[in-house]
Amino acid sequence: MSLDKVIYTAHATAEGGRDGRVATDDGKLDVVVSPPKEMGGSGDGTNPEQLFAAGFAACFHSALKLVARRARQEAGESTVEAEVGIGPINGGAAYGLQVRLVVTLPGIEREVAEQLVAAADSVCPYSNATRGNIDVSHAVA
Structure with missing residues (x-):
């Protein structure tokens, strides 16, 4: 890219x-x-994982608010929690990361919330940078 x-x-x-x-x-x-x-x-x-989690959460939240505004949905009370895990890969020869994003969108129907999360994933620079490189999962709380 x-x-x-x-x-x-x-x-x-x-x-x-x-x-x-x-x-x-x-x-x-x-x-x-x-x-x-x-x-x-x-x-x-x-540590670097906390800094990465903070950056990813903030960036994804901004993307979420952008796509919600475009979809005429209220995301004012929304939050994004990022969990960044680190562990060995390739039999311990190197280390890798995984990310789990937990999104809370109060007052928005679950199906709509999941659509907004999917749309935010396509907009967020962190999502675009990590796609295909590390495991990133999304959950709607």
Whole structure:
């Protein structure tokens, strides 16, 4: 996939990998990262999976609100929860991710909500970037 044009470019620098610090060039994000306890770390900082989950949830929620507005549906009280799992692949030779998005759309019929989630999946940049690369599932709560 290639972009028609670049509208915005984010810049972040990591120092120390999973056990260090990551910051954006504008200073709006500056966090300590550390492996979670489940991966043998201290769990004292955030981790790349949490950052990915936060980004995916926010991006998907924006896409959901866009498609809901186009469909004349009220999504004001909606939420998107992203669960990002990490684990070994290829017999432990590498690591991979999986994502589960749980969407809550109060006051919208389930069938309509599922249609909105499917439409948001085709609009969301994170969905488009991950499609065919990692397992992403969607659930309507």
